[in-house]
Amino acid sequence: MTDTVSVSAVSKWFGLKVAVSELTVGFRPGVTGLLGPNGAGKTTLMRVMAGLQVPSQGTVSILGVDPRQDPAIYAKMALVPEDEAVYERMTARAFIELAARLTRVDDPPGRAQRVLEIVDLVDSAERKLGGFSKGMRQRAKVAAALVTDPEIMLLDEPLNGADPVQRAKLIKLFVELGAEGRTVIVSSHVLAEVERMSHRVVAMVDGRLAAVGDLETIRAAMTDKPRLFYVECAQPRRMAAALIETEGVVGVHLDGDRIRIESSDAGNLAHTLPRIAVEENLVVNRVEPVDESLESVFRYLVKGG
């Protein structure tokens, strides 16, 4: 399968700050998660792919065309920007119809009605966007993107602010769009969110490509990393003594009432810890992963790569 979106040796810097560095990656039909911690350069990459920002170096190709050179490609491409920016004084319906009219699609009112139904905004269609919650704005933006029936969809943190029910609906929608053969690129800093949409992931850290591939590969890379946990219990010395025998535990350190555990097999630790507590009759008050953040995982991937 050929890439529909190609990013070739793209760098983007703002003064001395490098937002994206020498990044080469391709995207195919289906949903791809663009994953990375805040500040990783996801939004800049999205904007460069969308043609909103000029790459300092390198090239971008959307269906074989550089969007900066040929705006006609925008008939086949849509972006849901990260920020909440919408036309505050405009109703949801007018906003979506504007997108349809500017893209010169047939029957803007009819299409607007259909996408309003898809994103569950029919009841609020005549309300001004300024009064919308963050989640509703996100759905309005998704609708404005969908109304042009694009082949390529760039969705920058589209689930921000959505409530759990809407989040589930939007994820289902993105999966369906991908299954229809559209190229759907969804950026997120939440691994679990991306996991529900796609198995293919492009991971970024500090403007660089950290990993590309399916989630299983990335997860495997993550499990190689010794991870830190704090355990709070009534008798930390006894617990520490029992834990040191556990497979995968590479370090145990007493820190007051807490035990700092370094483990290369978090899965095994999760099974063993409750068993030890039962067998030794120890009360565990709290288990806290220290470096579970996506950022630390990605930093590890970068260092390992």
Next chain:
Amino acid sequence: MTLVRHLYTRVMKKGRFIGLVALTLVPALTLAFTPLTDVGRNMATHYASILAGPGFTFAIATLILTAATLREERDGGTLPYIYMRPISRQSIAAGSITAGILAAMSIAVIAWMATVVATLFIDGGVSDTLGGLVLFTSATVGYAAIFVPLGYLISRSLLVGLGYLFVVETILANAVSGLAQLSIWRISLSVYLGLESDVDESVVDEFLGTVEPGAGGGLAKLAVVVALGYAVLVWALRKRDAL
């Protein structure tokens, strides 16, 4: 057409519209409170001197409106909704400048009509007021061609625009004759005064300086300004970051 209508509607916010109309009523109010008998001039000269002086408030109103045409889209983060459309950059540039012109013209018509009413109030003849519409229209086109691209390119375009109006167009253009030739206000005045034969020579000299009155020459200069502004905006849309 959709783009022009959208940009026009967006820039014509109610509060801004009321404020700018109030600002551009200054020449009409000045006319209303300085009766002809007090200044001892003919109506054409009196009207021209007020338009050329206090009428400059219209240039400020035009700056505020036209610089906001694309700047508000950029600052508000909504530019992608316009930019990412299968519309040529030339069409976006032309549409933006047209929207700026139409917005400023809406204010211009009100400002001009107010001067007509003020002229009637002081018992002057309305025949001399038609030139006011010519002045405002010329200024609208010239300033829109400069300030729409400026608004797109520079985040503090309002400040830069005010600096241009007050430092370049009023102070430097008086001191440096070459700069007077580049002043949009003087070019617009030259179009207006080129059509008015009854205005005293002293007033023409006072406000135009080294710029020769003449509708043809003024319009030609304005055409060049519009072509340059349009070219700069097309270039910026193509080559510069949109966000």
